[in-house]
Amino acid sequence: MTNSTPPVSHSIADIKALIHRESRRVTSYDVASAAGVSQSAVSRCFKPGASVSKATYARVMQAAFELDYTPNPAARSLRSFGARRSNLIALVACSRWTLHNPELLDELSHHFSLRGMRLLLFPLQLEAGVAEVLADIWQHQVDGAVIAAPVAEREVAEFERRRMPVVLFNRSVRDRQINAIVCDQAGAARILVNRLAAAGHRSFAMIDGPATSSIALARRRGVTERLAELGLAAPLHVSGEHDYASGARGLREIIDKLNGAPDAVICSNDLTAIGCLDTARLELGLQVPAQLSITGFDGIAQGAWRGYQLTTLRQPVRQMAQATADMLVGLIASGASGVERRVFSAAVVEGATARLGPAV
């Protein structure tokens, strides 16, 4: 009895040489040839739960390993109709918000990773609209999208027409119900105003965020409405861009217009608040919070730095990110179209830059 190789199989070396000569990638046919089986057998070995004999499976996997074979996802997604998933999620976000919230990107990619999906980045200029990247998103055949940027009703309709699942992160669209994970900005703002008012603050100023930001809008609305309800004077609004410089510029403008400092400056985000705080203490020599209370929104890491201990409203970013991943993955898996909106609450971080009264 002599040793014999399987009838049709070629040697690994020969196949590698062939592939190299033709300068192409390894295909399932190559693996089949190396393992002495048919191409469909190889395909089955890579499909979880297919019916393959132990022996065949072992031979195929061995050959696949030696040839560095990976199924071509393009061909795979081309073939299977229902399952043509790219496992790609588009993340459309304004650089500012996303990048100054390391936690967000971190947590989002983590939770999507756990489900075998990866984030494809579509960064926008500060508060630019998603319109400019829409075409690109279609091109890349993503399975779904997370949008943390201003969206118009028209654009949401586009996603719907193409049946692409979308979850809005901390954004909303006028006149349209859409899946979203949000933090109750207005509610948080109201609580903040309550506690500032309870501590005796009477004159307020606010450094706003970008005009196109629905987050900034909601924060402003919450502040303004609650102050009115409490019978306090409307706050002085100055514009800002949610960055450090806006805080410095904003405070100077406020003091200029009021001919002095108000009791409290509510900043539309933490970065602005930090800029405001530095200017108040270091440039204007104001005692914070003794002479002037300064608050932010977000709860970014820098706010907790020893020199700041910013009084702010912390959004549960990690939970929100997880909820976003959960929701989007669910939508992709089920193909469902029911609209859901999950609202999280911000928590007051007492910090040391504002005098706060007791919670009501």
Add this chain to the structure above:
Amino acid sequence: MTNSTPPVSHSIADIKALIHRESRRVTSYDVASAAGVSQSAVSRCFKPGASVSKATYARVMQAAFELDYTPNPAARSLRSFGARRSNLIALVACSRWTLHNPELLDELSHHFSLRGMRLLLFPLQLEAGVAEVLADIWQHQVDGAVIAAPVAEREVAEFERRRMPVVLFNRSVRDRQINAIVCDQAGAARILVNRLAAAGHRSFAMIDGPATSSIALARRRGVTERLAELGLAAPLHVSGEHDYASGARGLREIIDKLNGAPDAVICSNDLTAIGCLDTARLELGLQVPAQLSITGFDGIAQGAWRGYQLTTLRQPVRQMAQATADMLVGLIASGASGVERRVFSAAVVEGATARLGPAV
């Protein structure tokens, strides 16, 4: 005379209905049918520089627009041999470094966008290796990869075998030449030491970065070697993780071990330096830079905040990011395998947290 439709073309509405009924995506055949041309004609209209008549082009594009047609990239990449591009770039990076460098992500995605490529995120735990995401990278058929994380020689070999272009960002691999964009960390460290020594500092301590970080290693090496060359005592090294807390912990450990403050603490990055600075001033009541000089590395935005004005070494991140995109796109386009290494220099940011002598 009755109204008549063109011979072969069907109405947009009919086609849309058909597609909806069969619950599938729009294909070039649909567009062809709507425009009354062949499928090849449609294909040509989407290929830049193909020969199509004005009239045909217009009709096809109109139909494509009305049907929301986008060429299927899977099918496209399946067919074209040389040009089977996914237009995807893998960005493998440690969350810490990437996320605390908004500029990096910003600039990288910007420059790749200009060339029609998008970043696919493969974030790693702090200083984890790329091994764990390798399989995922192959799966996604990216055109190339930017790696800003620790890589082993073995892993680089994998990329080479699969002929996937790679550019290392601010990293290097032992015993292997590989395309890279780097900043001369050791050189920068030497310059820093020169200027600190010139200002009279004699006793040095250093808060290191993660042991696996080649950046941290290079910085430490530069500091140590230059101090030795100048005949000064070796610095006290304490470990750190390139974060804010490490700076605070590190300084306490240094003072504990030395029974007092050294002349200068060189921190392995800005975040650490800021933590160190806050602790020195606010917890220990030290005068910086009068009693103690503190320096960082990187040149992050927060270091320039009014309260810090950190003395540091600024890496030209934007230029480096652009160079990275240039190099990787070049490698992908040419298929070349020549190894290139572009080295940038860091610039001293004088700041206000260290006494510096004149540049030599």
Add this chain to the structure above:
DNA sequence: TTGTATGCGTTATCAT
């Protein structure tokens, strides 16, 4: 369990 044959949507080649 295994192999054969077919189609996914596109681009490229070749006629016309």
Add this chain to the structure above:
DNA sequence: ATGATAACGCATACAA
């Protein structure tokens, strides 16, 4: 300039 047709690599229905 345009249309027919052959791949591309894989998954699957079906036959064996």
